[in-house]
Amino acid sequence: MQPTYLPWLGYFQLINDVDCFIFLDDVQLSKQSWQTRNRIKTSQGELVLSIPIEKSELGKGLINQIHVADRLNWRQKHLRTLHNAYAKAPYVDEVMTFLESQYAYNEDVISNFNISLIKNICEKIGIKKKFIISSDLGVPEGVKDYRVVEICKRINSEKYISPRGSMNYINREKEGGAFTDAGVELIYQEYNHPVYPQLHGEFVSNFAIVDLLFNVGFSSALKVITNN
Numbered sequence: 001m002q003p004t005y006l007p008w009l010g011y012f013q014l015i016n017d018v019d020c021f022i023f024l025d026d027v028q029l030s031k032q033s034w035q036t037r038n039r040i041k042t043s044q045g046e047l048v049l050s051i052p053i054e055k056s057e058l059g060k061g062l063i064n065q066i067h068v069a070d071r072l073n074w075r076q077k078h079l080r081t082l083h084n085a086y087a088k089a090p091y092v093d094e095v096m097t098f099l100e101s102q103y104a105y106n107e108d109v110i111s112n113f114n115i116s117l118i119k120n121i122c123e124k125i126g127i128k129k130k131f132i133i134s135s136d137l138g139v140p141e142g143v144k145d146y147r148v149v150e151i152c153k154r155i156n157s158e159k160y161i162s163p164r165g166s167m168n169y170i171n172r173e174k175e176g177g178a179f180t181d182a183g184v185e186l187i188y189q190e191y192n193h194p195v196y197p198q199l200h201g202e203f204v205s206n207f208a209i210v211d212l213l214f215n216v217g218f219s220s221a222l223k224v225i226t227n228n
Contacts, residue, residue: 003114006208010191025064025111026135038208042085063111075103089214125221145177
């Protein structure tokens with residue numbers, strides 16, 4: 001999976017389901033992708049937090065080559081927005097303390113920042129898995145599913161769990177795509193989003209992981225994530 005900014009719950013379920021999780025960091029960064037933005041819930045409704053990218057680099061490089069525009073002070077703005085949105089949440093203090101330490105991480109490459117944040121959230125909620133960064137494997141560019149198959153071969157994987165959203169391009173040429181002839185079993189993730197206590201009115205699903213953390217805390221987060 002590409003290293004997403006504050007991913008939704010299904011992303012962490014996917015990590016929890018596997019032996020080895022690979023961050024796909026050597027693909028193009030598309031405009032307004034989930035690598036630079038995500039949704040939180042506020043008293044005024046949904047709000048999108050977006051990480052500003054250096055405009056001179058947008059559309060011209062891989063995720064692991066793109067730098068955030070730190071001169072725009074986005075880190076403090078995001079922290080302030082998060083605190084304002086979740087000031088009345090039960091676990092605001094412990095989550096804000098954690099986030100402040102993460103946003104202080106002096107890394108301006110978007111993929112590295114996201115990967116560090118995801119791995120540290122995993123550690124806090126009790127997910128312990130092997131992580132690999134795809135650019136470290138040296139797999140050449142290619143058609144999406146063929147490239148994923150090659151990545152699986154590099155790590156001797158016999159099974160690949162795919163988000164259901166990838167089904168369209170995997171099955172474009174034939175059912176199972178490149179996996180059919182590669183000896184790698186293809187499994188699609190089916191994630192039914194759980195309901196949990198939430199601020200600001202009726203429950204709404206698919207927000208960034210921080211919405212869950214502020215409302216139930218780190219110690220209960222994994223139980224909620226896997227209750228689907």
